[in-house]
Amino acid sequence: MAVHHAHAPRLAHRFGTGLRRHTSAHATPDAAHSTSVTTTGARALATARVGLGFVFLWAFLDKTFGLGYATRSANSWLDGTSPTKGFLSHVSAGPLQSTFHHWAGHAWVDWLFMLGLLGIGLALIGGIALRVAALSGTLLLALMWAAEWPPARHLATGAGSGSSNPVADYHLIYALLLIALATTAAGDTWGLGRRWAALPIVRDHAWLR
Numbered sequence: 001m002a003v004h005h006a007h008a009p010r011l012a013h014r015f016g017t018g019l020r021r022h023t024s025a026h027a028t029p030d031a032a033h034s035t036s037v038t039t040t041g042a043r044a045l046a047t048a049r050v051g052l053g054f055v056f057l058w059a060f061l062d063k064t065f066g067l068g069y070a071t072r073s074a075n076s077w078l079d080g081t082s083p084t085k086g087f088l089s090h091v092s093a094g095p096l097q098s099t100f101h102h103w104a105g106h107a108w109v110d111w112l113f114m115l116g117l118l119g120i121g122l123a124l125i126g127g128i129a130l131r132v133a134a135l136s137g138t139l140l141l142a143l144m145w146a147a148e149w150p151p152a153r154h155l156a157t158g159a160g161s162g163s164s165n166p167v168a169d170y171h172l173i174y175a176l177l178l179i180a181l182a183t184t185a186a187g188d189t190w191g192l193g194r195r196w197a198a199l200p201i202v203r204d205h206a207w208l209r
Helices: 003-063 097-103 109-126 128-148 170-182 195-196 202-206
Strands: none
Touching: 003 109, 003 170, 109 128, 128 170, 195 202
């Protein structure tokens, strides 16, 4: 009996070690696959983040300097042309027509719009302040959606609106992507998200992340 009890812990230890090794050997491929998927997903989000950031940043640069794409050099912001007047003054659908017409060309509207494009673009590309970028970007996109008013079939003039979808246009998709990026720490991969989060003011105010 004494011999039996003396060897029991050793046998249990040996069998236990073998069981752990056996379990670990089978778990390793799954763990590696999970890590690989996580890494790939993080990189995909980082790529989407930088791409969306460039959309906002390019709009700012084109309107500011008139790069000859959507904005000619003679119509650049630096040349004195309002970046909002042309668009807002021609709003012809939706319940906020008169409001947008009143806002068109005002300096405060121009500055808020352009600083919004610049700030959101830089935040996304840098991977910092994604929650702030998501909030301000969603607000900006919502206003642009309201200005175009996709639900309308006809404009105020009676002409067809040409809307391809009454709800889910690119403004909505961009807003959803902004929210997804902000809630998945997408700035930590290929960005300055971790360094930004480590700043004392950001640690004390989570909404700045």
